[in-house]
Amino acid sequence: MPTDDHPILKRMKDHASMHSAGRDQVYERASVEMALLSPEQRLGYLEHVSGLIAADEGSLRERSQLVALRRHLQDTDEKLRLAGR
DSSP states (O other), X not given: OOOOOOHHHHHXXXXXXXXXXXXXXXXXXXXXXXXXXXXXXHHHHHHHHHHHHHHOOXXXXXXXXXXXXXXXXXXXXXXXXXXXX
């Protein structure tokens, strides 16, 4: 059973120099970076991730990683909107 991360998560790790980080750390980093965006930019980012999920033809494990990423980002966006940001 493969335990590799989705290629998108691998690129995120490479971009952030987080090669040994776990998935939760990658999700948290993406959430923190998303918090720096405006509400319109966050919406665009969420739509982009949703599009990646829709177009993904990877394994169920890889697809679930993208869904988990989107869930973390949606939670961050919701908290920021409730805070008036």
